[in-house]
Amino acid sequence: MAKLYFKYGAMDSSKSAQALMTKFNYEEKGRSVWLIKPFTDNRDGQGLVRSRIGLEAKADVISRTDDLYDSFITGVHRNTDVIIADECQFFSPEQIDELRRIVDEHDIPVLCFGLRTDFQTKLFPGSRRLFEIADSITEIKTICACGKKATVNARLDNKGKIVTKGDQVFIGGNESYEAMCHQCWKSKIKEQAESK
Numbered sequence: 001m002a003k004l005y006f007k008y009g010a011m012d013s014s015k016s017a018q019a020l021m022t023k024f025n026y027e028e029k030g031r032s033v034w035l036i037k038p039f040t041d042n043r044d045g046q047g048l049v050r051s052r053i054g055l056e057a058k059a060d061v062i063s064r065t066d067d068l069y070d071s072f073i074t075g076v077h078r079n080t081d082v083i084i085a086d087e088c089q090f091f092s093p094e095q096i097d098e099l100r101r102i103v104d105e106h107d108i109p110v111l112c113f114g115l116r117t118d119f120q121t122k123l124f125p126g127s128r129r130l131f132e133i134a135d136s137i138t139e140i141k142t143i144c145a146c147g148k149k150a151t152v153n154a155r156l157d158n159k160g161k162i163v164t165k166g167d168q169v170f171i172g173g174n175e176s177y178e179a180m181c182h183q184c185w186k187s188k189i190k191e192q193a194e195s196k
Contacts, residue, residue, distance in 0.1 A: 002109040004100050006088070006130035008116040009140030010150040010179040017051035018140060019086045019113040031081040034072075035059040038090035049086045059086065068098035072106070080108065088112035089124035096129040103135075113140075119155035119163065119177070142179050150179035154188070162188050 009015050023033045037049055037059045050056040060077075062068065068091075072078065083102065085091065091099075099110045112134070116127050123131070131137065144150040155163040155177055162185070180188075 002103050002107045003135035004103045004130075004133065005109070005111045005136045005138070006127075006134040007111065007113050007138045007140055008089075008127065008130075010115070010142055011153045011177045012052070012179045013140045013142035013150075014051065014053070015113040015115075015140055016049055016086050017053050017055055019084050019111070020049060020051055020055040020057055022111060023057060023084050026082050026084075032077075032079060034077040034080040034083045035086070036062050036068075036083065037086045038088075039063045040087070040090040062091065062095070064092055066095070068095050069101050070098075072098075072102050072108075083108060083110040085110065085112045086114070088114035088130065089116075089127045090114075091126040093125050093129040096126055096133065100133050115153060117151075117153065119153050121152060121182075144179065144181035144184050146181060146184050148181035148183070150181055152180045152182055152185040154178045154180045154185050161192055164189060 007015065007018065019035075023035055026033050035049060035057055039061050047058055047061050048056055049059045062071075072080075072083075077083075083099065085099070088096070096112075099112070102108050103110050112130055114127060114130075115124060116131075117123055142150045157163050
């Protein structure tokens with residue numbers, strides 16, 4: 001019986017690397033993989049999933065208006081054995097429901113990798129829906145500079161200061177985000193406020 005999996009973690013927890021290693025493992029066994037990513041994530045160029053450790057693979061880019069179920073049943077991926085989605089937090093709740101439908105109606109496993117929360121510790125809509133309907137939810141852990149488990153995706157400005165206001169989505173890499181534990185995040189925000 002196929003399942004819908006949500007594997008989430010903070011920035012720098014090797015989510016994309018794990019997605020790409022999972023793809024490799026399936027393909028090594030002769031299985032067909034449909035690798036997808038949302039249009040929103042354009043850090044590495046459209047149509048490419050790349051990890052910080054250098055792994056990369058071509059992926060189909062999904063726009064906010066694409067119907068994933070329809071793309072699956074009418075497209076070239078009809079005979080795929082598994083779907084792997086990177087940066088799934090940027091998919092709409094409706095698209096997560098479409099992935100759920102593929103699992104339920106076609107017995108195809110779907111593995112979603114992404115962030116749980118944004119820089120203000122608020123759930124992304126796609127992540128919220130995965131928490132609601134995924135069969136399996138696994139945290140991919142990483143650590144803060146202090147050594148504690150990182151749970152916050154701190155957004156940084158061009159001077160390295162923590163940003164606490166702005167749009168939920170701002171695409172950036174290590175220059176724009178740092179994974180932190182909640183305690184360090186709050187302490188640094190307080191230090192910044194006191195130094196003004």
